[in-house]
Amino acid sequence: MEVVMSFVIGGMYAAAIYMMLRRSIVKLVIGLVLLSNAANLLIFTMAGMLPGAPPLIPPGATMPEGLSADPLAQAVVLTAIVIGFGVLAFAVVLIHRAYEVVKADDMDQMKDTDR
């Protein structure tokens, strides 16, 4: 399972970087979304994958029974998803306003600050 996941994650990183290298700002945003999802998936995979072993402690016990999935990695991924959601919402607003000001979906039109 981990091997399959590593190929999927690698493919997602490659696709994300490819999208970010395009001139269109919309594709840039899609690239950023893909990249953050790839990173989340990487953390998820890194914690090890155990099918059918939720990290739940039965009533009365203090430890989960047998092997269980790592809850910390899931908490971390959840936090990262929420943060990614917030930052992405902001990026969409920013790009909407930038589009109104620059009137083009083209990075090459945005060279004024580099001169």
Next chain:
Amino acid sequence: MNMSVALPVIIPLLAGALSVMFWRSHFAQRALGVLGTGAMLAATVWLLLETWEHGHIVMEMGSWPAPFGIVLVSDMLAAIMVVLSGIIGFATAVYSLSGIGKMSEKFGYYPLLHLLLAGVNGAFLTGDIFNLYVWFEVMLVASFALLILGGERAQMEGAIKYVTLNLLSSMIFLTAIGLTYGLTGTLNMADIGDKLSTVEDTGLITVIAMLYLVAFGVKAAAFPFFFWLPASYHTPKVAVSALFAGLLTKVGVYALFRVFTLIFNQDVDYTHEILLWVAAATMLTGVLGAAAHYEFRRILSFHIISQIGYMIMGLALFTPLALVGGVFYIMHHIIVKANLFLISGITFVMKGTHELKHMGGIYRTNPMLGVLFLIPALSLAGLPPLSGFFAKFIIIRAGIEAEAYWVVAVALVVGLLTLYSMIKIWAEVFWKAQPEGVEDELRDVSSGPMIWMWVPVIMLALMTVAIGLYGEPIYQMAAMSAEQLLDPSQYIEAVLGEARQ
């Protein structure tokens, strides 16, 4: 339970929340701005004194024990950094009383200012690598929004570059966290440092170290990841760019200092050699970029980059004296650089432009501002007896002792070129005669509400002189932080002491 370590984070969060609540009242927001940052400054000074006395101060948030919960840790380096953020936050809030304008206040300038400061302080104080990422994002979201206050075209373009590259670096950081977690099974930085010393696969550790180097290198604007900084820092309001120039890149430098002393200290010959090359290239490209430009804030932006090089050089040499120099340099640089940006705001109010070619004659009309500019400018170039001289002196001496002569040569040349840039600004803005067809003075800056712009400029200039003339206590603090950085077992013991027994 010592509360001092959490207050620098709690106070700006509370002040920010209150100023969102009172978003309708300009007066309440301004009052909260000054009072909140003032209280934060006081809390950070208290934390510094406590840390000076006890060495390390640790608080387990929510009483969840380390290494499972999130800890806030203050060692000498972190305490020094939060005091600096307190100083710059307070100076910016006072400056904003006359410098920011009603429109920005309406769009949430003050809440964002508090949120940014909370993010910066959180990043300095946290002892958990994932929590560090969270504070980075808090800081970045606040800085994105501050960057586009005003909504001009240049700001939008600058913001898109800033947002994209910083998000990219955040994702690299997150990837590195994932790999670190896979390797050690913990997110607590002290615990990671402890566990990595038993991992045998040093090749994998070095790969992860390089991921952190890239992630923090982008944030710190080190070569070759610096290009977002000169593309965006000259576009926002002056108070905002002073805040960014003073604090944001330094959070990246701080993270490099923390990670490359506490966690990645196994293969110093390899990792710190790379850091040394990065430092030299950063110094050189920054100062050459500055030499080519004729826009006030753009010159200053490029100088941030070249100064970052000196700080990383202090880390890369990795001797006690070099780390003292690096920490000393950060202290001197934050104060001086923020001050220079604030001064560029005053000259902008007078002349209505940042272009050096269209300015001039300010020394004739306003000699006091000329003197106030010369203090930080000459300090930046490293002239005695100002703060920059001692900062450069310690680093260069450490370089000679470590027999890294080529990097010392680079540092000296860069110092000279810095002087050239500062003299260029001095000659064009202050000394040369008024250019034809330019109004003598657009607005009176020495009376009325504009008077608030002078207070932080004078305050920071006095600090620059004070660090230069009375540098012994500052040196002692830097020495103590360097000693702690070189002996990470103190940090690990302070965080995990109870868990280990």
Next chain:
Amino acid sequence: MNMHSLILRTAGHFLLPLLLLFSVFLLLRGHDEPGGGFIGGLVAAAAIVLYLFSMDIRSARKVLRVDPRDLLGAGMVLAVVSALPAAFLGQAFFTAQWWEFTAPVFGEIKLSTVLVFDIGVYLVVIGSVLTIMLNLAEAED
């Protein structure tokens, strides 16, 4: 922005109270079971946004009654304030404080600073999502 769809408008009218009630339900069960302030806040914000799509901005602002920025501010204050009680009892910030008591009708009730924090998050999420959505919708018009 107005979709002019009779079905959507009627459904939006009836779904709004249901969704808001569901969001409060999610918020309150969040401590031990799936749910919590973030999810609840998103559901509540989605309810208002659905109303916005089916009607228009003015009626959406009217049904909200308060400015979303006020919700944002109140939520942030609540969330930060929930960290403080522990400090006065000499514990670390954010340490959970529990108060249990029995009320006549409801039986045993447990109140905690965690709940205050969650309500704060709930309000912050509603406030920030709606601030962004309403601004975007107004920019479209």
